[in-house]
Amino acid sequence: xxxxxxxxxxxxxxxxxxxxxxxxxxxxxxxxxxxxxxxxxxxxxxxxxxxxxxxxxxxxxxxxxxxxxxxxxxxxxxxxxxxxxxxxxxxxxxxxxxxxxxxxxxxxxxxxxxxxxxxxxxxxxxxxxxxxxxxxxxxxxxxxxxxxxxxxxxxxxxxxxxxxxxxxxxxxxxxxxxxxxxxxxxxxxxxxxxxxxxxxxxxxxxxxxxxxxxxxxxxxxxxxxxxxxxxxxxxxxxxxxxxxxxxxxxxxxxxxxxxxxxxxxxxxxxxxxxxxxxxxxxxxxxxxxxxxxxxxxxxxxxxxxxxxxxxxxxxxxxxxxxxxxxxxxxxxxxxxxxxxxxxxxxxxxxxxxxxxxxxxxxxxxxxxxxxxxxxxxxxxxxxxxxxxxxxxxxxxxxxxxxxxxxxxxxxxxxxxxxxxxxxxxxxxxxxxxxxxxxxxxxxxxxxxxxxxxxxxxxxxxxxxxxxxxxxxxxxxxxxxxxxxxxxxxxxxxxxxxxxxxxxxxxxxxxxxxxxxxxxxxxxxxxxxxxxxxxxxxxxxxxxxxxxxxxxxxxxxxxxxxxxxxxxxxxxxxxxxxxxxxxxxxxxxxxxxxxxxxxxxxxxxxxxxxxxxxxxxxxxxxxxxxxxxxxxxxxxxxxxxxxxxxxxxxxxxxxxxxxxxxxxxxxxxxxxxxxxxxxxxxxxxx
Amino acid sequence: xxxxxxxxxxxxxxxxxxxxxxxxxxxxxxxxxxxxxxxxxxxxxxxxxxxxxxxxxxxxxxxxxxxxxxxxxxxxxxxxxxxxxxxxxxxxxxxxxxxxxxxxxxxxxxxxxxxxxxxxxxxxxxxxxxxxxxxxxxxxxxxxxxxxxxxxxxxxxxxxxxxxxxxxxxxxx
Numbered sequence: 001x002x003x004x005x006x007x008x009x010x011x012x013x014x015x016x017x018x019x020x021x022x023x024x025x026x027x028x029x030x031x032x033x034x035x036x037x038x039x040x041x042x043x044x045x046x047x048x049x050x051x052x053x054x055x056x057x058x059x060x061x062x063x064x065x066x067x068x069x070x071x072x073x074x075x076x077x078x079x080x081x082x083x084x085x086x087x088x089x090x091x092x093x094x095x096x097x098x099x100x101x102x103x104x105x106x107x108x109x110x111x112x113x114x115x116x117x118x119x120x121x122x123x124x125x126x127x128x129x130x131x132x133x134x135x136x137x138x139x140x141x142x143x144x145x146x147x148x149x150x151x152x153x154x155x156x157x158x159x160x161x162x163x164x165x166x167x168x169x170x171x172x173x174x175x176x177x178x179x180x181x182x183x184x185x186x187x188x189x190x191x192x193x194x195x196x197x198x199x200x201x202x203x204x205x206x207x208x209x210x211x212x213x214x215x216x217x218x219x220x221x222x223x224x225x226x227x228x229x230x231x232x233x234x235x236x237x238x239x240x241x242x243x244x245x246x247x248x249x250x251x252x253x254x255x256x257x258x259x260x261x262x263x264x265x266x267x268x269x270x271x272x273x274x275x276x277x278x279x280x281x282x283x284x285x286x287x288x289x290x291x292x293x294x295x296x297x298x299x300x301x302x303x304x305x306x307x308x309x310x311x312x313x314x315x316x317x318x319x320x321x322x323x324x325x326x327x328x329x330x331x332x333x334x335x336x337x338x339x340x341x342x343x344x345x346x347x348x349x350x351x352x353x354x355x356x357x358x359x360x361x362x363x364x365x366x367x368x369x370x371x372x373x374x375x376x377x378x379x380x381x382x383x384x385x386x387x388x389x390x391x392x393x394x395x396x397x398x399x400x401x402x403x404x405x406x407x408x409x410x411x412x413x414x415x416x417x418x419x420x421x422x423x424x425x426x427x428x429x430x431x432x433x434x435x436x437x438x439x440x441x442x443x444x445x446x447x448x449x450x451x452x453x454x455x456x457x458x459x460x461x462x463x464x465x466x467x468x469x470x471x472x473x474x475x476x477x478x479x480x481x482x483x484x485x486x487x488x489x490x491x492x493x494x495x496x497x498x499x500x501x502x503x504x505x506x507x508x509x510x511x512x513x514x515x516x517x518x519x520x521x522x523x524x525x526x527x528x529x530x531x532x533x534x535x536x537x538x539x540x541x542x543x544x545x546x547x548x549x550x551x552x553x554x555x556x557x558x559x560x561x562x563x564x565x566x567x568x569x570x571x572x573x574x575x576x577x578x579x580x581x582x583x584x585x586x587x588x589x590x591x592x593x594x595x596x597x598x599x600x601x602x603x604x605x606x607x608x609x610x611x612x613x614x615x616x617x618x619x620x621x622x623x624x625x626x627x628x629x630x631x632x633x634x635x636x637x638x639x640x641x642x643x644x645x646x647x648x649x650x651x652x653x654x655x656x657x658x659x660x661x662x663x664x665x666x667x668x669x670x671x672x673x674x675x676x677x678x679x680x681x682x683x684x685x
Numbered sequence: 686x687x688x689x690x691x692x693x694x695x696x697x698x699x700x701x702x703x704x705x706x707x708x709x710x711x712x713x714x715x716x717x718x719x720x721x722x723x724x725x726x727x728x729x730x731x732x733x734x735x736x737x738x739x740x741x742x743x744x745x746x747x748x749x750x751x752x753x754x755x756x757x758x759x760x761x762x763x764x765x766x767x768x769x770x771x772x773x774x775x776x777x778x779x780x781x782x783x784x785x786x787x788x789x790x791x792x793x794x795x796x797x798x799x800x801x802x803x804x805x806x807x808x809x810x811x812x813x814x815x816x817x818x819x820x821x822x823x824x825x826x827x828x829x830x831x832x833x834x835x836x837x838x839x840x841x842x843x844x845x846x847x848x849x850x851x852x853x854x855x856x857x858x
Binding site: 311312314315318556601602603604642643644645647648651652653654657659663664665666667 | 733735737738739742745746747749750751753787788789
């Protein structure tokens with residue numbers, strides 16, 4: 001029993017997590033105690049659970065006396081967590097308290113999903129709270145979510161092309177399947193919501209209801225609510241006990257929508273449920289069969305196992321190249337042929353292992369379509385979202401982490417970019433409906449995601465005014481439009497006149513840029529006044545691998561991420577200059593850029609001292625150029641990034657390590673912080 | 686069960702320290718670490734020095750695809766260097782903290798043996814007063830004529846110990 005962690009939970013539970021979470025917690029407590037054969041504590045937890053359940057569904061209006069008792073029981077539970085349970089005395093009120101609860105028992109069990117045991121039977125602590133086979137439950141959750149997710153794009157499609165029967169059928173099928181399986185699993189609340197939505201969709205199929213405006217909003221809300229309820233099933237299984245907040249209201253609104261639009265509400269509605277109900281149960285499996293056919297080709301795999309596999313394959317590749325170089329000198333033709341065969345298989349295996357984590361970006365785009373749709377209604381700006389390149393594949397963890405920045409950028413586009421009223425657009429010679437394009441494509445080992453709107457573009461005057469006001473710049477004189485645009489990435493910059501819940505919370509583009517850079521990507525922005533804005537995100541294909549330039553300094557090798565490298569120069573005497581004490585400059589096509597000796601930054605002995613004897617690698621993190629003097633550039637290579645381990649995290653200048661083909665570890669330079677290191681101690685370089 | 690005599694650190698005093706220890710030699714002194722924390726013993730391999738790392742971290746190595754730091758315990762304990770020979774090796778230890786396992790290599794001159802040390806034979810690290818910190822020691826074990834310094838790897842690996850000069854003094858005592 002994890003006593004320490006549960007104790008504060010009990011006392012603070014009501015305030016922090018509300019009743020639903022509380023019930024789940026007590027259920028857990030109860031199970032754990034039962035397992036340890038702590039019957040007393042289990043009974044305490046049971047009493048508390050019952051009380052909370054009865055109270056939260058409104059079957060129990062506790063009087064002060066009962067609340068006092070409940071407090072004492074909670075206090076006992078708290079003590080039982082702190083002390084050995086066996087030494088505790090049963091609170092005297094427990095018996096009476098349970099007796100009181102028995103009075104509300106029938107109604108408690110009425111909302112319980114499974115046929116509940118009689119509450120009077122106290123030795124049987126199974127409250128009858130939803131306790132389906134966890135495997136079945138997780139299967140249900142997965143399937144239902146797939147159905148609902150598949151319905152969403154069709155709904156959005158229906159909004160742009162009303163009357164698309166195929167899309168409508170697909171949406172209907174999704175709700176129907178959810179209803180069917182929910183019925184099968186005896187999840188009545190979910191079944192009910194899905195059923196009402198299905199009735200409404202059925203009317204839409206008959207042409208009696210137009211799926212647009214408020215009706216569409218309602219259907220989408222229902223979709224969200226169902227997702228929420230289904231998620232709750234896993235996070236707090238006790239939720240199945242009762243309707244989630246707002247469920248009843250939603251059902252009522254769905255009913256109203258059905259009634260309000262039907263010619264004969266009396267006959268249409270009641271007949272609907274009875275047929276659909278039975279049909280739903282019988283159809284459950286066939287419906288599932290067809291709908292899940294498209295997803296059955298996927299297999300869910302534990303993330304850590306996948307990482308282990310990828311790691312091992314990485315090792316195999318290294319071992320293979322060591323073996324190859326060892327064999328090269330001494331094996332006969334047969335041996336060489338086998339070796340090259342092994343090599344081929346290893347390479348293929350490596351390619352495959354890297355693709356395991358890749359998923360198409362389509363799912364993310366779908367979420368964004370929904371966001372744009374909701375925002376456009378909220379802001380009352382008609383916007384069409386066009387997406388392309390959804391099939392582009394990206395590392396799953398990058399997709400997860402790029403969602404927030406992308407959402408922020410789209411919000412910005414809609415809130416600031418698109419003209420507030422359509423008349424302005426017409427006056428500017430644009431169509432009334434604004435267009436936002438979201439495209440992804442693959443180029444040169446990177447993934448690009450572009451967000452293009454045809455709004456009014458960045459307001460540079462306002463940006464300059466704001467930057468001056470914030471003290472970000474002293475004067476805008478001599479700044480190019482592009483440089484002005486860059487100002488919006490400065491921390492704390494926000495041009496929104498008022499803080500809205502759409503965008504403009506002061507954490508704006510700087511956070512977007514930081515998040516993208518944390519993924520080792522970059523953000524680029526182009527804006528044309530009156531024409532629109534284009535934001536380009538450049539992201540690596542995967543977080544695990546980088547393309548790196550291997551350089552030598554003295555006896556050591558380092559890897560510089562190719563993404564940051566602009567060029568390599570073998571300097572000539574006349575291009576070099578010294579400024580003051582220690583400041584060194586290299587002239588590149590008329591421009592003077594500072595450079596540093598890498599050997600001095602990383603404290604390596606035996607490196608070349610004369611810049612003319614080495615190579616200067618020109619880097620440009622954040623568009624800010626500087627050079628690093630190295631002895632030699634050994635070549636370009638893909639490496640798998642690894643952490644250096646405890647005590648060696650966050651060292652300035654070092655981003656991580658990689659296993660080199662010879663089995664040794666090579667260090668990957670963090671170009672951004674190595675520059676900090678250099679600028680902080682100019683004497684060093 | 687008997688309890689080790691009172692040590693400056695109360696949490697160590699109450700812990701039952703008896704059990705199996707892997708003992709090894711560094712600069713002529715014998716040290717021991719709990720065998721359960723030892724993952725494997727590997728031969729010396731080329732290390733990559735890490736700029737900016739603490740002085741006693743000699744570098745990082747590739748342990749079957751995983752990069753782990755290697756500590757020179759000698760450096761940490763201010764012991765003198767001994768000439769390299771083929772018995773030098775790296776003891777890889779593994780510790781868990783917050784559910785995460787941390788691996789680290791320790792350079793040693795030679796591995797001696799696995800010893801079963803009784804709780805009664807372990808004395809708490811002597812109190813050297815304020816000047817010497819003994820927090821990275823589990824205790825001093827007496828086995829026959831030998832004295833073995835038992836290391837508290839948690840303290841060493843997670844770097845909460847400050848001064849390891851205590852060890853030298855303990856060994857001399």
